[in-house]
Amino acid sequence: MAALRIFARPCVSPIFSNLLPSNITKTTLFNNFKIQQRCSSFKSSPKVGDPSNYTEFEISKDPKEWFFVERILALKTVPPAPTSTDTELPSGWKPQSADAKKLPYFVARTKNHMQPVYIARTHRGMRRITELHKIQGDIWTLEADLKKYLEEQSGKRVATQIHEVVGQVNVKGDHVIRIKEWLDKKGL
Template structure:
């Protein structure tokens, strides 16, 4: 029993050696290239180190993605994509809504539990309760209903029941945010 095990392991070892055996690469290379290599190496060239070329680095810089979103260009009115720049002077209100890192108004829709639709206003600084009062008044004029809202002072967010993202974005852009 042990003899057959040793015989099998020896056959496996021979098989692995045969499959992983490195073959001679120089046998396949023509003799002229070997002579050229030896001739070049015997010419006495020494390694001078690293050559730095700053002119060619501009091609590398084009491939590196920017680390932050560039500042949008100054223009009046909406762009062809529909994006509107914020006003130069912030509005004189007790609250401020900062733009997102992509320079958009931070109003988002949320769908939870399959049917619960809410609208989320983020990045609210200042008096968030005054914003809630103004949003409730605006949406009551728009829909005719008193919609429930939720204020989270820690995360600086305002949540409104229903999908009103386009209406709130337009309203906030008109206010100057």
């Protein structure tokens, strides 16, 4: 790579000008020099060139044509979640059920209507802690029910930690999928 940079420099061009035809040498060395030129700021960047070198475009104000652009743009707000779905969605997403209000605890969804279950990796990925956020109500009962479910599923003892003020339960290990299944079963 370094050799290519050396040969592309304009000071070396007289050496190779005798070896190649004159039209190839001039254009190649000039283009290589332009590639190496660095633009460190806006002021030193090249000015706008001839308009014929750029892509042609047309500004349209026709609403029929603008419809195709609007459907590609990102939405400004998150659309409301469906309240009930009889069929299973391809993504596996399920809304919260009305039975969840009977429980002594509640897990609120995120602003994108997703379950607030996350994995935190520390110590270069060696320690994995699953975090369940946005818990309201009796956090101690939720932790007991969740711990019982996880121990039944894994067949091992599970270590948990409760942050009552924040409304968060931490579970040692990677249990994201199991906790989301448990939340779906409970209707949370």
